[in-house]
Amino acid sequence: MSEQERRRIAFTVQYDGGPYHGWQLQREHRSVQGELEGVLTKVFAGPARVLGSGRTDRGVHATGQVAAVDAPVRWTAAELRRAMNALLPQEVWIARAEEVDAKFHPRYGAVSRSYAYRIGVLETASSPFHRRWCWPVGKEVDEEKLRGEAASVVGEHSFAAFAKAGQEKRGDRCVVTEAEWQRWGDLGIEFSITANRFLHHMVRYLVGTMVEIGLGRRPEGDTGRLLEAELGLTTSPPAPPEGLFLTGVRYPEGTYPTGDGGGGRLKAIQL
Amino acid sequence: MSEQERRRIAFTVQYDGGPYHGWQLQREHRSVQGELEGVLTKVFAGPARVLGSGRTDRGVHATGQVAAVDAPVRWTAAELRRAMNALLPQEVWIARAEEVDAKFHPRYGAVSRSYAYRIGVLETASSPFHRRWCWPVGKEVDEEKLRGEAASVVGEHSFAAFAKAGQEKRGDRCVVTEAEWQRWGDLGIEFSITANRFLHHMVRYLVGTMVEIGLGRRPEGDTGRLLEAELGLTTSPPAPPEGLFLTGVRYPEGTYPTGDGGGGRLKAIQL
Numbered sequence: 056m057s058e059q060e061r062r063r064i065a066f067t068v069q070y071d072g073g074p075y076h077g078w079q080l081q082r083e084h085r086s087v088q089g090e091l092e093g094v095l096t097k098v099f100a101g102p103a104r105v106l107g108s109g110r111t112d113r114g115v116h117a118t119g120q121v122a123a124v125d126a127p128v129r130w131t132a133a134e135l136r137r138a139m140n141a142l143l144p145q146e147v148w149i150a151r152a153e154e155v156d157a158k159f160h161p162r163y164g165a166v167s168r169s170y171a172y173r174i175g176v177l178e179t180a181s182s183p184f185h186r187r188w189c190w191p192v193g194k195e196v197d198e199e200k201l202r203g204e205a206a207s208v209v210g211e212h213s214f215a216a217f218a219k220a221g222q223e224k225r226g227d228r229c230v231v232t233e234a235e236w237q238r239w240g241d242l243g244i245e246f247s248i249t250a251n252r253f254l255h256h257m258v259r260y261l262v263g264t265m266v267e268i269g270l271g272r273r274p275e276g277d278t279g280r281l282l283e284a285e286l287g288l289t290t291s292p293p294a295p296p297e298g299l300f301l302t303g304v305r306y307p308e309g310t311y312p313t314g315d316g317g318g319g320r321l322k323a324i325q326l
Numbered sequence: 327m328s329e330q331e332r333r334r335i336a337f338t339v340q341y342d343g344g345p346y347h348g349w350q351l352q353r354e355h356r357s358v359q360g361e362l363e364g365v366l367t368k369v370f371a372g373p374a375r376v377l378g379s380g381r382t383d384r385g386v387h388a389t390g391q392v393a394a395v396d397a398p399v400r401w402t403a404a405e406l407r408r409a410m411n412a413l414l415p416q417e418v419w420i421a422r423a424e425e426v427d428a429k430f431h432p433r434y435g436a437v438s439r440s441y442a443y444r445i446g447v448l449e450t451a452s453s454p455f456h457r458r459w460c461w462p463v464g465k466e467v468d469e470e471k472l473r474g475e476a477a478s479v480v481g482e483h484s485f486a487a488f489a490k491a492g493q494e495k496r497g498d499r500c501v502v503t504e505a506e507w508q509r510w511g512d513l514g515i516e517f518s519i520t521a522n523r524f525l526h527h528m529v530r531y532l533v534g535t536m537v538e539i540g541l542g543r544r545p546e547g548d549t550g551r552l553l554e555a556e557l558g559l560t561t562s563p564p565a566p567p568e569g570l571f572l573t574g575v576r577y578p579e580g581t582y583p584t585g586d587g588g589g590g591r592l593k594a595i596q597l
Contacts, residue, residue: 071454
């Protein structure tokens with residue numbers, strides 16, 4: 056099929072990461088990308104390659120992942136969205152679909168990404184209706200301390216201390232434009248962070264360390280000291296994946312709109 | 327083990343019914359009762375029989391199911407709750423546990439039961455974070471009509487028309503003390519109903535019929551006409567199980583407290 060007979064369609068994808076081994080296609084395991092490609096191969100009656108804005112780890116959720124596919128021109132974005140939502144399992148949902156420029160790339164075109172991380176403070180956050188989508192810490196975490204730590208994250212830093220070692224070819228500097236803790240209703244607290252890029256496991260290491268500080272188990276200021284690579288200091292274990300959501304990806308104006316899932320707080324789950 | 331060495335402990339059980347073939351123990355399938363008995367057999371190091379307040383169908387959830395077990399006296403209610411929550415899968419959670427009178431029976435002692443049913447009106451209720459626990463109708467349903475229909479349900483009636491045929495030995499009369507529709511945040515609407523007893527599939531048949539009326543697909547007043555057993559009239563198909571929650575069971579004062587899950591609206595999911 057020649058290139059003229061395709062149009063690029065971009066999607067905002069929401070998923071419950073629980074049953075998946077992450078976004079990225081894998082031979083042996085269920086992945087969100089694999090789920091989308093399976094459905095698109097069916098509706099296109101031919102191969103479909105889905106581009107994503109970036110990987111999410113096993114068990115991590117998304118309310119604002121962005122992806123794109125080159126679809127045969129017989130498909131409009133709206134029709135394709137309807138067909139996909141009818142065929143996808145209930146854990147994956149296309150919240151938005153739009154035709155974009157043929158050069159739009161969800162990964163290389165991204166200006167920033169946002170994540171949110173939910174922590175259950177009340178014991179009731181352990182109920183089956185919340186635990187699926189939070190880290191049920193089950194005790195009070197000092198919010199003042201958390202906010203102090205988050206403040207030190209904003210700006211440009213090397214995040215090498217907060218990443219799985221040895222996997223970043225593009226260096227370890229990230230520019231964080233937003234990092235804050237807010238209440239998640241009565242049940243807990245929520246961290247939201249926006250940056251131009253993220254290292255592998257970075258949000259989970261940040262949250263794991265800040266929560267230990269908020270619980271009084273390590274000294275205030277350790278987040279900043281880790282960013283300054285103070286000798287002999289290491290992070291706390293990463294927070295578990297269930298609490299983490301990719302909430303949005305931003306692109307230059309006029310390419311693909313951020314949509315509902317765009318940036319900052321976790322709006323899709325209106326608790 | 328002699329009877330003196332046991333104490334009866336009652337529980338409030340919450341569950342995500344999605345992965346289960348209902349409450350009731352079954353040889354071939356996963357059930358919530360089976361899950362609880364499996365864990366209790368382990369911690370008691372001996373057989374455990376769990377009594378429930380009543381069955382819930384395959385896929386139906388609970389925020390306030392009540393159950394009881396006779397535990398060896400070495401277990402306090404609080405310890406048993408902790409041990410169970412540590413061992414149960416994340417879809418089942420013990421919200422409360424208390425020692426009760428040895429004659430307390432979750433089923434025969436119940437005075438009333440309450441259910442809630444959630445319908446998604448906005449399309450965003452189809453997202454993975456809501457669809458698990460609602461019926462995503464995805465269009466506006468006339469709330470005034472729904473409220474009118476619900477009003478006709480209150481009181482004592484034969485609910486034979488709203489039940490799976492031929493399974494009720496104790497007759498088909500139920501006394502409904504509450505039946506109302508309310509907003510579920512921005513996303514949809516929620517039906518809550520309390521009665522002394524319920525017939526098999528009764529809430530799902532009621533909701534299925536009322537929603538058809540609210541969508542303008544059958545005449546207003548049909549709920550009342552079905553309760554009066556008007557000739558030739560049948561219900562609409564039952565609403566799907568994902569939207570249904572057993573929210574509470576009430577007992578005479580001083581036996582087992584209703585707790586968080588008690589009656590009426592769906593408080594456990596604070597949307």
